[in-house]
Amino acid sequence: MTHLHRSLERNGVLREFKYLGALVILLDATGEYSSNCIxxxxxCTRTHSDGTVEYYHQMLAAVIACPNKKTVLPLAPEPIIKQKDASKNDCEINAAKRLMPKIRKLFPKRKIIIAADGIYSKGPFIKLLKELNFDYILVAKESDHVNLVNEYIERRVASKAEEYEETKDGLTQGFCWTNNLSLNASHSDIKVNLLNFWEIKQDEEKPHSWIWITNLKLTRRSVCRVMRAGRCRWKVENETFNTLKNQGYNLEHNYGHGKQHLATVFGYLMLLMFLIDQIQEACCPLFQAARNRLHSRTSLWEKLRGFFTNYFIESWEDIWLSVIYGNQRGALAPNTS
Ligand SMILES: [Zn+2]
Structure with a gap:
């Protein structure tokens, strides 16, 4: 995967993913294996109330995403598995602490924004991001950040926070922001900027509301773009995990556990396969035309499988042209064996 990313960097593809002058990298974890017997x-293990033990492997995915683009580019995932000589289970945040230096090593000079959910908006993780020179946009749950949110509300009441609201096509969006707040009492040295965003649809009474903390300076010009990068986080769930679960990759219906490392190797291979498909979707006109020919990815994979079973395949160009136009010119020789 590193080679593919270096190649994307060299060929200028990553430039197209730039947002807020940086690459936005989203983090989220998902399960890839679980069993009550193997x-x-x-x-990692968890014991249920009835005494049964569940064995599981998870992985932390990091994907490059851009709010303006449908494709995402996954990086090598970090397995969430029991670490050598550890007595406790591994967890998502520890996996992220291992992954962050690897991402910095892959892109030593790039400006990178890490976007992630509320479990990451904690002092030690933010300190690590700072050390590695990453910017961040992290969800801040009110229940985890009582003092921070109170300080924000005090500023808002005293009209010391800036805000605006606008309605367009029945959708009202509001922004309120303030810079330079202390993260919390135990990390008062960490100063963060806070963005509160809310959205009310025409037919809904209650607004949906989000709070992010970021080190990016918030201004009237930047808040909308910061909000879009923050909300982009859903692309890991929607464009990555849902695609891997429901569109023919069979994440969660694992191909096997093996004796120790097989499930993890399958996790890596699945993300590698997804990265190659996403690169083709972003860069290859033949793949794009073949993809448009069929209504879903699953149908495309079925079609490919049929061609591989029934014909000798000399090149990817031949097979994509055959998906698009049919094997009209006899480019594919039938496999009669
Ligand atoms: Zn295992």
């Missing part, structure tokens, strides 16, 4: 030394 486990291994790498498995």
């Amino acid at each position: 486990g291994c030394p790498d498995c």
Whole structure:
């Protein structure tokens, strides 16, 4: 995957993903294996109330995404598995602490914004991001950040926070922001900027509301773009995990656990396969035309499988042209064996 990303960098593809002058990298974890009977030394475990033990592997995915683009580019995932000599289970935040230096090593000079959910908006993780020179846009849950949110409300009541609201085509969007707040009492040295965003649809009474903390300076010009990068986080769930679960990749219906590392290797391979498909979707006109020919990815994979079963395939160009136009010119020779 590193080679593919370096190639995307060299060929200018990553430039097209730039947003807020940076690459936005989204983080989220998902399960890839779970069983009540088969486990291994790498498995994390949880004991249910009826005494049964569940063995599981998860992985932390990091994907490059841009609010203006449908495709996402996954990086190598970090397995969430029991670490060597550890007595406790591994967890998402520890996996992220291992992954962050690897991402910096992959893109040593790039401006990078890490966008992630509320479990990441904690002092030690923000300090690590700062050390590695990453920017961040992180969800801040009110229940986790009582003092921070109170300080924001005090500023808002005293008209010391800026805000505006606008309605367009039945959708009202509001922004309120303030810079330079202390994260919390135990990390008062960490100063963050806070963006509160709300949205009310015409037929709904209650607004949906989000709070993000970021080190990016918030101004009237920047808040909409910061909000879009923050909300982009859903692309890991929607464009990555849902595609991997429901569109023929079979994440969660694992191909096997093996004795120790197989489930993890399958996790890596699945993300590698998804990255190659996403690169083709972003860069290859033949793949794009073949993809448009069929209503879903699953149908495209079925079609490919049929061609591979029934014909000798000399090149990818031949197979994509055959998906688009049919094997009209006999480019594919039938496999009669
Ligand atoms: Zn295992």
